[in-house]
Amino acid sequence: MELTNTPHLASSSFFFSSCSPCACRSRRTGKAVITAFAAGSRCSADSIYACPEPIEQHNVDSLSVASGPANTQCYRRRDFAAVALLPFLLPHVDMASAADSYDGSIIQNGVRNVLSKVKAAGVLRLVFHDAGTFDISDKSGGMNGSIIYEADRPENAGLSKSLKILRKAKEGINQVQQVSWADLIAVAGAEAVALCGGPEIPIRLGRLDSSTADPTGKLPEETLDVVALKTSFGKKGFSAHPCLLGRTQEMVVLSGAHTIGGKGFGNPNAFDNAYFKVLLEKPRPTSSGMPIGLPTDWALTEDDECLRWINIYAKDQDKFFADFRDAYTKLVNSGASWRTA
Known part of the structure; x- marks a missing residue:
């Protein structure tokens, strides 16, 4: 696992762009790497894990926890979160105090102390129901913790x-x-995801919480057909962009999260590509006489473009993992507001 404290530069566009490299310093202990980047710079990453940033909701001082391979030019140091100071177009901001006071490994360890494979699907569902309220038209909802006020809604x-x-x-x-x-x-x-054998996903830190519930009726309904599903994902900012995936591809790959849990797609505690393999079975399979999955899962098989991606992910689990990592990163940054130092 890698832990990265990463300041980001505000973007002038809502759409997501990949990041350019910056110098850094890191401490490596086993598999853990803690890194502090220069203030005002983008995190060093390639297209494998781009850093989506919502418009008008960026701060220089946000941090990130990364649970994946780092693509930075680092040198080892024992001190935690040392900051490389580089001149940039933005005014200089001293990140040392912010990085020192926000240790991503503490969050990871806190989660690991309470998480188990049988609880993983429910926890992952929380992400989709919190971030899934984002509406690009008015920039309402998104990854803001408002789910704590919305637990009594039928969809939750x-x-x-x-x-x-x-x-x-x-x-x-x-x-x-x-x-x-x-x-x-x-x-x-x-x-x-990682606990159940899925990809390790870098997470940018520094999100602020909402003090109120998000508007109702923002989550896709389980009975939507594929046309309505595509429309719903488009409203959430999932559309074609050269730095990430296309709307249909993102919709299909994120639906692959149903591979864990009790929906009947293979081992409920294993994050793999069984979801896509089951969707290709004919006739439609059942589990103990009960239908497998949700109507929206099977709606994907009725669309040629969706079916193409289902076939790709059914044959190539590594491709599924890589694309899920990118789409998840985009999802958890959707609509987020970010703290300052």
Whole structure:
């Protein structure tokens, strides 16, 4: 696992762009790497994990926890979160105090203390129901922790248990440093994926929480056909862009999260590409006489473009993992507001 404290430069466009390299310093202990980047610079990454940034909601001083391979030019140092100071177009901001006071490994460890494979699907579902309220037209909703006010809504049935699990983690983390619900849920979802054997996903930190519930009716309904699903994803900012994936591809790859949990797609505790393999089975399979999955899962098979990606991911799990990592990163940054130092 890699832990990266990464300041980002505000973008002039809502659409997401990949990041350019910057110098850094890091401390490596086993697989853990803690890195502090220069203030005012973008994080060093390639297209494997781009850093989506919502318009007008950036700060120089946001941090990130990365649970994937770092593509930085680093040199080892024992001191935690040392900051390389580089001149940039923006006024200089000293990141040392912010980096020192926000240790991503504390959040990860807090989540790991309460998370298990049988709880992973519910925790991952929290991410989709918090971030999935984002509406690009008015920039409402998104990854803002408002799910804590929305647990009694019909579409969020069952999520109270997952919130209770993360509340326990939050109480422990807050004894050391404060963590927002938005950051906690984003990290917990990534940890749930990794725990079940899925890809390790870098998570940018520094999200602010909403103090109110998001508007109702923003989540896609389980009965939507594929045309309505595409429209719904388009409203959430999932559209074609050269630095990430296309709307249909992102919709299909994120639906692959149903591979874990009780929807009947293979091993409920294994994050793999079984979801896509099951969708290709003819006739439509059942589990103990009960239908597998949701109507929206099978709606994907009725669209040629979706079916093309289902076939690709059914044959290539590594491709599924890489694309899921990118789409998840985009999802948990959607609509987020970011803290300053």
